[in-house]
Amino acid sequence: MGAGIAQVAAQAEFDVVLHDVEQRFVERGRATISGSLAKLHEKGRLTGTPEEVMGRVRFTTDLADFADRDLVVEAIVENEGVKSDLFRRLGEIVQPGGVLASNTSSIPITSLGAASGRPEKFIGMHFMNPVPLMQLVEVIRGYSTSDETARTVLEAARRMGKTPLECNDFPGFVSNRVLMPMINEAIQCVMEGVATPEAIDGIMKMGMNHPMGPLTLADFIGLDTCLAIMEVLHRGLGDDKYRPSPLLRKMVQAGLLGRKSGRGFYEYQSK
Numbered sequence: 001m002g003a004g005i006a007q008v009a010a011q012a013e014f015d016v017v018l019h020d021v022e023q024r025f026v027e028r029g030r031a032t033i034s035g036s037l038a039k040l041h042e043k044g045r046l047t048g049t050p051e052e053v054m055g056r057v058r059f060t061t062d063l064a065d066f067a068d069r070d071l072v073v074e075a076i077v078e079n080e081g082v083k084s085d086l087f088r089r090l091g092e093i094v095q096p097g098g099v100l101a102s103n104t105s106s107i108p109i110t111s112l113g114a115a116s117g118r119p120e121k122f123i124g125m126h127f128m129n130p131v132p133l134m135q136l137v138e139v140i141r142g143y144s145t146s147d148e149t150a151r152t153v154l155e156a157a158r159r160m161g162k163t164p165l166e167c168n169d170f171p172g173f174v175s176n177r178v179l180m181p182m183i184n185e186a187i188q189c190v191m192e193g194v195a196t197p198e199a200i201d202g203i204m205k206m207g208m209n210h211p212m213g214p215l216t217l218a219d220f221i222g223l224d225t226c227l228a229i230m231e232v233l234h235r236g237l238g239d240d241k242y243r244p245s246p247l248l249r250k251m252v253q254a255g256l257l258g259r260k261s262g263r264g265f266y267e268y269q270s271k
Helices: 002-011 023-042 050-054 080-093 109-116 147-159 175-191 197-208 214-221 223-237 246-253
Strands: 016-019 057-060 071-074 099-102 122-127 136-141 163-168
Touching: 002 016, 002 023, 002 050, 002 057, 016 023, 023 050, 023 057, 071 080, 071 147, 080 099, 080 109, 099 109, 099 147, 109 122, 122 147, 136 147, 147 163, 175 197, 175 214, 175 223, 175 246, 197 214, 214 223, 223 246
Parallel strands: 016 057, 071 099, 099 122, 136 163
Antiparallel strands: 122 136
């Protein structure tokens, strides 16, 4: 997600800094962006050359390189404690006028904003995956998010060629409050023997005109991420209809996380 956000920002002619915690992860991000740009260039869908776009991205493992940034978008692991710790550090590093945004799928924006020490300059900027191809950016205002901050982020999203749609800070926002219970129910259908994963996905694709079945999508998102979001929904809304399926918990405990682990509801061969 971080590489995709950096890519679309660079394509929009922003000056971009891309950070990760280790050099090997930085290089993986560089390779991801390079490969994506090459494909777009081959299809004639890239303005300029891949080299020109890559020239707008600086890669680093030092958070201090964010000091002069006007907008910082976080896209790390879906864990509130880890995110809060990062935003405490960014709140001290980034210039006072800089906006901090989280790409979180479900964690409360108000809570992360408070951790940053600049809640009025904090907002949710939830991109869809894969970022270079998906149109939507879900923009989530926290309790203290200022109108100026919202305008800045809406303008930045539009400049990136995205369609930003605003919502307020409730667990799961809109996208995952609607999507994840559907995925969770599909997992429950597997557990109860209602149908095979292939049949469930086929019924939703052909019957509901979904481009991807819910179990294939769960594998793509990562079952650990799906579980984390369901736990946020269950805890935040206090309704058992958001209780994670026991099968989802068991698969995550077994390390069956979907595409990234090579096996989830389906098996995937590594490239």
